[in-house]
Amino acid sequence: MSTAQLEIQLIAIVVAAAAALPGVFLVLRRMAMMSDAISHAILIGIVVAFFIVHDLSHPLLIVGAALTGVLTVTLVEALSRTKRLHEDSAIGLVFPLLFSIGVILISRYASHVHLDLDAVLMGELAFAPFDRFVIAGQDLGPRALFVMSGILLLNILFIGLFYKEIKIATFDAGLAASLGFAPVAIHYGLMTIVSITAVGAFDAVGSLLVVALMIAPPAAAYLLTDRLSVMLLLSVLFGVISAIVGYWAAHMFDVSIAGMMATAAGIVFLLVFLFAPHRGIVAVARRRMHQRLQFAGGALAVHLLNHEGSPEAIEECRVDHLGDHLRWEMVFALRVIRYLQRNNLIRREGDYLHLTADGRSLAREMMVQ
Amino acid sequence: MSDSGAKQDLAIEVFDLTVAYRDKPVLWDIDLEVPEGVLMAVVGPNGAGKTTMMKSLLGLIKPAAGQVRIFGKPYAEVRSEVGYVPQRGTVDWDFPTTVIDVVMMGAYANLGWFKRPGRKEHEAALHALDRVGMKPFADRQISQLSGGQQQRVFLARALLQDARLYLMDEPFQGVDATTERAIIDILREMRKEGKTVIVVHHDLQTVPEYFDWVTLLNVRRIASGPVEDVFTEDNLRLAYGGKIAFITGQNHDHPEVVEAMEGKEEV
Numbered sequence: 001m002s003t004a005q006l007e008i009q010l011i012a013i014v015v016a017a018a019a020a021l022p023g024v025f026l027v028l029r030r031m032a033m034m035s036d037a038i039s040h041a042i043l044i045g046i047v048v049a050f051f052i053v054h055d056l057s058h059p060l061l062i063v064g065a066a067l068t069g070v071l072t073v074t075l076v077e078a079l080s081r082t083k084r085l086h087e088d089s090a091i092g093l094v095f096p097l098l099f100s101i102g103v104i105l106i107s108r109y110a111s112h113v114h115l116d117l118d119a120v121l122m123g124e125l126a127f128a129p130f131d132r133f134v135i136a137g138q139d140l141g142p143r144a145l146f147v148m149s150g151i152l153l154l155n156i157l158f159i160g161l162f163y164k165e166i167k168i169a170t171f172d173a174g175l176a177a178s179l180g181f182a183p184v185a186i187h188y189g190l191m192t193i194v195s196i197t198a199v200g201a202f203d204a205v206g207s208l209l210v211v212a213l214m215i216a217p218p219a220a221a222y223l224l225t226d227r228l229s230v231m232l233l234l235s236v237l238f239g240v241i242s243a244i245v246g247y248w249a250a251h252m253f254d255v256s257i258a259g260m261m262a263t264a265a266g267i268v269f270l271l272v273f274l275f276a277p278h279r280g281i282v283a284v285a286r287r288r289m290h291q292r293l294q295f296a297g298g299a300l301a302v303h304l305l306n307h308e309g310s311p312e313a314i315e316e317c318r319v320d321h322l323g324d325h326l327r328w329e330m331v332f333a334l335r336v337i338r339y340l341q342r343n344n345l346i347r348r349e350g351d352y353l354h355l356t357a358d359g360r361s362l363a364r365e366m367m368v369q
Numbered sequence: 370m371s372d373s374g375a376k377q378d379l380a381i382e383v384f385d386l387t388v389a390y391r392d393k394p395v396l397w398d399i400d401l402e403v404p405e406g407v408l409m410a411v412v413g414p415n416g417a418g419k420t421t422m423m424k425s426l427l428g429l430i431k432p433a434a435g436q437v438r439i440f441g442k443p444y445a446e447v448r449s450e451v452g453y454v455p456q457r458g459t460v461d462w463d464f465p466t467t468v469i470d471v472v473m474m475g476a477y478a479n480l481g482w483f484k485r486p487g488r489k490e491h492e493a494a495l496h497a498l499d500r501v502g503m504k505p506f507a508d509r510q511i512s513q514l515s516g517g518q519q520q521r522v523f524l525a526r527a528l529l530q531d532a533r534l535y536l537m538d539e540p541f542q543g544v545d546a547t548t549e550r551a552i553i554d555i556l557r558e559m560r561k562e563g564k565t566v567i568v569v570h571h572d573l574q575t576v577p578e579y580f581d582w583v584t585l586l587n588v589r590r591i592a593s594g595p596v597e598d599v600f601t602e603d604n605l606r607l608a609y610g611g612k613i614a615f616i617t618g619q620n621h622d623h624p625e626v627v628e629a630m631e632g633k634e635e636v
Contacts, residue, residue, distance in 0.1 A: 174453065178428075
């Protein structure tokens with residue numbers, strides 16, 4: 001692995017970790033779409049700040065973007081407070097407006113300067129190592145790595161310092177307000193770090209794909225834990241995995257690193273969504289199937305008990321008659337039989353089914369209910 | 370209660386409180402005095418402004434006019450003395466946290482900014498859970514709780530805060546009879562400890578049994594005072610208009626009533 005490759009991966013990891021942290025609260029506050037809005041709208045902040053300082057690496061760009069991010073949230077909330085439209089419509093109105101102003105400004109004034117729209121939107125991680133952070137002639141490493149590490153540190157500090165306050169403001173804003181924990185200030189604080197993270201990431205993965213890194217890892221973590229602290233850690237872990245897998249997949253197929261990172265984040269989510277132990281689709285389906293088998297098994301046991309020893313038992317307790325009598329598909333009936341046999345509740349003798357002692361008590365229990 | 374009561378004996382004083390959403394008044398010129406140590410119900414039809422009044426007492430809503438004093442001071446100065454129990458439905462019960470964690474939020478008021486809850490708060494939270502009969506659930510995820518259990522957790526959180534004044538928004542809503550009993554027992558214990566408890570309540574039938582003080586509200590303050598003085602047929606008729614059925618009055622001063630209404634939505 002070359003130094004450049006290592007540096008690119010480090011940047012990717014730091015970006016993913018920095019994005020996942022505020023993302024947890026976006027997911028919990030049902031504000032995922034707000035991150036999309038912010039990441040688009042900050043373009044205008046970047047552009048305006050760029051016209052002032054003519055330097056894409058100037059810190060003022062971050063300030064500009066943070067301000068536009070907060071402006072976006074303020075406008076969206078002001079619009080939805082009028083109750084003339086829902087919040088999703090307000091988001092859909094505000095960010096395209098701010099974004100398109102950014103696009104217009106770039107096309108009008110920036111054609112003769114180096115401000116590439118693609119670079120802002122998609123990022124180009126592969127070029128990141130060329131832009132060095134040099135102090136007094138000393139090359140300290142890629143600039144993006146320093147910027148993103150600073151932002152990661154900021155996010156850790158913000159969430160670490162205000163952990164209790166963010167938690168109560170997210171869970172119970174009413175109580176938080178009555179206790180004086182300023183949920184509105186916390187809200188705008190969160191939106192500010194979301195904006196700063198989005199602008200910091202635009203160098204690396206672009207301001208659009210950062211949304212994937214903010215939402216997918218926390219959404220996956222949410223399915224795996226009941227603890228906020230664990231959710232934060234898992235989100236960072238999933239982000240980091242997406243970054244590394246994304247990088248090597250991009251390397252292998254020679255495609256966009258940012259695109260592959262976002263795809264990897266999506267795949268991580270999909271895997272968790274399918275296979276999470278309690279809330280995953282497979283676990284839920286298995287639980288349902290098990291409940292269905294359990295109930296059907298009980299019903300079959302009751303059926304057998306009712307006809308046990310009676311003259312029609314020969315007819316009623318035959319395997320191939322279950323379809324007619326209980327109105328079950330044969331495939332399902334055989335599954336129920338196997339389930340009962342496995343649990344030692346019935347014996348099968350050729351075509352005939354007999355209850356065991358356990359099966360008989362199960363049937364009696366079912367009937368009492 | 371006579372007007373000559375000394376100021377420091379009042380938990381709440383409200384002067385000319387008016388709250389409006391745009392041009393529509395939700396509360397009109399409310400005057401209210403609640404003495405310390407009472408267990409008070411706030412009753413009134415839907416849209417009467419009960420929740421709005423609670424929120425204005427807590428400074429969560431800015432009034433168009435008037436002012437509120439809690440223990441003779443502005444709310445901001447006595448925050449930690451006031452415990453608020455919001456409606457159960459206002460929080461996200463799928464939030465990734467445990468029962469004990471939610472209860473410990475009751476200690477946040479005394480911790481202030483930055484300081485985290487520690488062993489002492491944990492012990493106190495367990496004790497509060499024990500008082501509401503929820504100790505075995507301490508480590509459960511909150512999404513696994515029934516409605517009644519959620520309400521008990523909220524109550525334990527309020528107990529932990531150890532405030533002097535409690536404002537509870539419909540703590541009996543959607544809970545079963547056992548939980549309702551448990552909650553009223555706790556409220557009575559609180560009163561015995563000298564705390565003032567104000568409860569937005571919907572079931573008029575239980576008002577005389579549960580409470581010793583009552584405020585009838587319908588945008589305006591209809592009446593406020595000891596239950597035996599103000600919980601009368603006339604006042605109820607004023608508060609609820611025609612939307613009320615009186616069952617019987619074996620005693621004319623304590624009419625048994627049921628609220629005959631369809632919508633249960635609250636403003």
